[in-house]
Amino acid sequence: MISLGLRPVMARSKAASREFALIARHFAPLATHRAALALRDDAALLVPEKGHSLVITKDAIAEGVHFLASDPMDLVARKLLRVNVSDLAAKGAKPLGYFLATAFPDGTTDQAVAMFCKGLKADQKTYGLSLLGGDTIRTFGPAVFSCTMIGTVAGRRFVSRNGAKPGDDLWVTGTLGDSGQGLALLQQRATAPEKAASALMRRYWLPSPPFSFHAHLAGLAHAALDVSDGLLQDAGHLAELGGVQLAVRLEAIPLSSAFVKSAGRSNAAKLTAATSGDDYQILFSAPAAARERVQAAARASRTKVTCIGTVKKGRGVIVLDAHGLDVTPERTGYTHF
Missing domain, CATH: 3.90.650.10 (PurM-like C-terminal domain)
Structure with missing residues (x-):
């Protein structure tokens, strides 16, 4: 997994510095779990609680498919987290943290990024989550956001899709x-x-x-x-x-x-x-x-x-x-x- 701070959008050092500053300003404060290593490494280091298994899911949302360009950015961010929380809930898993990939359209303002992160922060509090790492890029197409979320279950108490029985x-x-x-x-x-x-x-x-x-x-x-x-x-x-x-x-x-x-x-x-x-x-x-x-x-x-x-x-x-x-x-x- 790539940390949010490690892949510059543009080659020039000044541009890279602006990206790192954006990450430090908006995303680093969301990395509250020690596994995130403060978003300063190439990967996160996550050790599950003894007697628990990790449950991992991934969902992406794209402008024009899952949300409208006019939708408030904080609600777009919260929707991204919630569609992944939904997957974990259906497996009987408790959310722990997530990796985030953001592709913001060219011209996205700092205020829009701040609003997006405000939404992430709100639902991190709601669901007990921490940002663990990810990647941020600029795109010349519509916005796309992807989340890989990690949850835990006691032992192997994972509820699969396979198991419905006649009479249920x-x-x-x-x-x-x-x-x-x-x-x-x-x-x-x-x-x-x-x-x-x-x-x-x-x-x-x-x-x-x-x-x-x-x-x-x-x-x-x-x-x-x-x-x-x-x-x-x-x-x-x-x-x-x-x-x-x-x-x-x-x-x-x-x-x-x-x-x-x-x-x-x-x-x-x-x-x-x-x-x-x-x-x-x-x-x-x-x-x-x-x-x-x-x-x-x-x-x-x-x-x-x-x-x-x-x-x-x-x-x-x-x-x-x-x-x-x-x-x-x-x-x-x-x-x-």
Whole structure:
């Protein structure tokens, strides 16, 4: 891993000095863990706590794909951290630190970088994180930010995608479709009352992964993943790796009041919520006998959970309406390629 201070954007020494000064001014104060070596070395030195394993994930966000050029920079930074926290939470892991790669467009002001780092600092405090290292460059294209996040689990209590069993209940945390509807509002493809619109756009700018639920997941779930590309598309990964079929009940799809005020609660609206993506909630399967324990964990962590279906013998994902009819859509979520 390359430390943030070790790769000059421009060859000239004065330009390199400006870059190092920028890093020292904005990024070095975020390197609070001793493993970061104050961002003065070629790599970090991380020793996990005895009896724990490291869990490592990586997500990148790009302007025009995951955020808009007009989005506040502090919220862009917080979104970057949160989409990675979401991955770790779905594995039952506690976040520890992260490596960061930033590609700021030519002409980015010092104030914009400061705002970006302000967002990082805010969520470092929220999730107990430290910057450990990374790289910073200038680009002549749109902004791209990448984060490699490291978390820990006790022993090997890692909740994989592989493990859903016939007879399991299928659960999801939180509500679905809010971020997608927020983006639709920002792009003027939807309307909503002012208060609902504000809540939905906020969910697009700033995901709220169910962080507090991660500590309970390993003792409950047979399989889990975070919902990022759309519930139905991500459910397909659980089905494929588990060699099972997931039957999703459309009427059970959890919707927020803000979403309903904008899109309604028709079957079409629920399918939109189940395929929009950017939800950053946890989809997991658990034994039917564990229903009371799932609800108890939800209460203890103050996390909304909804049983949305069952795991069966078979393959793939099917969506059933209130009459038991198959209403599985052709498009199940977002894909980059």
